Amino acid sequence: MLTSNNLQLGWRREEMAKRTALDIPDGSYVNLGIGIPEMVAQYVPEGREVIYHTENGLLGMGPAPTSENSDPDLINAGKKAVTAIPGACFFHHADSFAMIRGHHIDICVLGAMQVSKQGDLANWSTGEPDDIPAVGGAMDLVAGIKTIYVITQHCTKTGDPKLLEFCSYPLTGKAVVSRIYTNLAVIDVTSGGFKIVELAPGISFDYVQERTGSKLLIDHQYND
Amino acid sequence: MIDKRIDSLTAAVADVFDGATIMIGGFGEAGSPIELIHALIDVRAKDLTVINNNTGSGHVGLAALIENGQVSKMICSYPRTLGSKVFPKLYRNGKIELELVPQGTLAERIRAGGAGIPAFFTATSVDTPLAAGKEHRHFNGRNHVMEYGLKADFALIKCKCADRYGNLTYNKTARNFAPIMAMAATKTIVQTGTLVEVDTIDPEIVVTPGIFVDRVIAISDPVQESKLIAEGMSYPC
Numbered sequence: 001m002l003t004s005n006n007l008q009l010g011w012r013r014e015e016m017a018k019r020t021a022l023d024i025p026d027g028s029y030v031n032l033g034i035g036i037p038e039m040v041a042q043y044v045p046e047g048r049e050v051i052y053h054t055e056n057g058l059l060g061m062g063p064a065p066t067s068e069n070s071d072p073d074l075i076n077a078g079k080k081a082v083t084a085i086p087g088a089c090f091f092h093h094a095d096s097f098a099m100i101r102g103h104h105i106d107i108c109v110l111g112a113m114q115v116s117k118q119g120d121l122a123n124w125s126t127g128e129p130d131d132i133p134a135v136g137g138a139m140d141l142v143a144g145i146k147t148i149y150v151i152t153q154h155c156t157k158t159g160d161p162k163l164l165e166f167c168s169y170p171l172t173g174k175a176v177v178s179r180i181y182t183n184l185a186v187i188d189v190t191s192g193g194f195k196i197v198e199l200a201p202g203i204s205f206d207y208v209q210e211r212t213g214s215k216l217l218i219d220h221q222y223n224d
Numbered sequence: 225m226i227d228k229r230i231d232s233l234t235a236a237v238a239d240v241f242d243g244a245t246i247m248i249g250g251f252g253e254a255g256s257p258i259e260l261i262h263a264l265i266d267v268r269a270k271d272l273t274v275i276n277n278n279t280g281s282g283h284v285g286l287a288a289l290i291e292n293g294q295v296s297k298m299i300c301s302y303p304r305t306l307g308s309k310v311f312p313k314l315y316r317n318g319k320i321e322l323e324l325v326p327q328g329t330l331a332e333r334i335r336a337g338g339a340g341i342p343a344f345f346t347a348t349s350v351d352t353p354l355a356a357g358k359e360h361r362h363f364n365g366r367n368h369v370m371e372y373g374l375k376a377d378f379a380l381i382k383c384k385c386a387d388r389y390g391n392l393t394y395n396k397t398a399r400n401f402a403p404i405m406a407m408a409a410t411k412t413i414v415q416t417g418t419l420v421e422v423d424t425i426d427p428e429i430v431v432t433p434g435i436f437v438d439r440v441i442a443i444s445d446p447v448q449e450s451k452l453i454a455e456g457m458s459y460p461c
Binding site for chain 1: 251252253254255301302303304305306311312315316322324325326327328329330331332334335346347348349350351352353354394395396397398399400401402403404431448450
């Protein structure tokens with residue numbers, strides 16, 4: 001019988017964000033996608049200085065404002081109210097994407113619908129006939145930023161694997177993802193396929209493999 | 225004498241013709257020139273191609289222009305923002321055309337259009353459906369896709385402060401597409417929160433040089449799109 005504990009197997013959303021934050025080095029310029037990736041900023045370890053870029057024209061994005069200092073002209077890429085840190089700067093859209101396309105941003109953390117073992121990312125369209133395609137800045141981010149991290153639930157709401165041999169949805173970019181943080185594991189994209197770097201507490205390799213659409217490697221099996 | 229000030233919203237957009245291509249500034253409601261868009265609804269120009277990052281929310285501003293049947297094509301990166309109901313319905317019914325462009329490619333196409341650059345190559349969208357049918361070339365060992373510069377007959381934008389020469393400064397992330405759209409349009413029409421005397425804006429902080437601007441109208445207390453939506457407003461009422 002399932003207990004409430006079993007239903008919440010692996011890492012919670014906050015813990016996925018916290019685990020990702022450990023891999024953001026001091027001095028990085030980072031772009032965070034909408035959803036769980038936004039939470040990463042709250043968990044960067046003490047002592048590291050990280051500057052957040054939001055593609056609608058702000059370098060030095062701070063946390064959400066209180067209701068008193070909220071300004072409809074100061075928002076992030078998800079159109080949510082944010083603040084600007086001391087030392088922040090504003091710029092227009094072409095300059096903002098020059099920072100991305102010109103390889104000036106170090107790390108980008110995005111959500112995903114599917115990731116393939118080659119690091120292909122699908123996160124903008126299901127390709128269904130009634131889908132309203134909306135890409136935003138996702139294709140620019142994956143094409144222009146060297147280190148792309150993905151945070152995602154390991155499976156879809158219906159239990160289907162999101163980590164696959166090949167993406168069935170239209171691609172955002174080909175061979176762009178470096179590392180994936182799911183509720184079950186931290187997984188690297190390597191030339192040999194998905195490699196488990198770390199398992200969430202209480203999660204076994206077999207449990208993750210059963211929920212993954214491609215063969216998983218683990219450190220000792222794989223000679224990079 | 226150069227004086228780009230104009231005092232009537234209707235006069236500011238009166239020459240927008242049927243079939244025109246119009247760039248409209250804003251990222252969501254930040255920077256959306258909502259009074260100028262409503263004036264465009266009043267003058268009823270139709271069969272417009274509109275370039276904006278989104279497709280508007282609720283039943284005011286850009287969403288109202290689309291709902292009023294004046295837009296035949298949208299060029300944008302993200303047509304289904306939260307609260308965006310008008311465009312998705314028309315699109316599903318085949319009543320409006322969509323050219324979906326990655327956001328950075330959209331920005332660079334506009335910048336290129338304004339800078340006299342007819343086309344450029346970018347790695348963005350390579351190996352995706354959005355690169356299908358486009359010319360590809362290898363540079364530095366990497367595949368790139370050719371994208372064309374974008375120009376427009378008119379740009380409608382919003383700024384914080386302007387003078388009669390059309391020098392502009394903006395407010396925070398409301399700047400977004402406005403400076404590049406001002407460059408890329410034949411006629412750039414600006415609504416400003418404040419109109420100041422020439423020599424008031426420090427030349428070191430001018431963001432849009434006046435040469436890119438044609439008309440400036442002061443709207444000292446602009447309405448806020450999200451407030452109108454929360455109040456259930458629609459335009460025209």
